Amino acid sequence: MRPSVLLRRVISGVHWYVRELTDESAYDRYVAHAxxxxxxxxxxxxxxxxxxxTDRQEKDPRQGFRCC
Structure with a gap:
């Protein structure tokens, strides 16, 4: 495998992981479901x-942690 292809794969994997970890992909999943x-x-x-x-999380403290 060429180094440039490997680098693109690694960057793509890290990008996917960060989006999942931060839940940035939630909207994409919601749109696909809808x-x-x-x-x-x-x-x-x-x-x-x-x-x-955000409104849903604020109504139910079990949905998410808010410090302030």
Whole structure:
């Protein structure tokens, strides 16, 4: 395997891992689910999704930890 191909694979793997670790990919999973299971429903923008997610977490302290 050429070094450039190997480097791209490593960078791609690290990028995927960081997105999963920080839950940045949650919106992508949500959109895929909504389009598959609810094709007639309007998919919210990323900003709307993050607002809904934050509101849900703040209503239920078990959903996420907030220090402030």
């Amino acid at each position: 389009r598959k299971d609810h094709p007639e429903a309007e998919v919210p923008s990323r900003r709307e999704f993050e607002r809904m997610r």
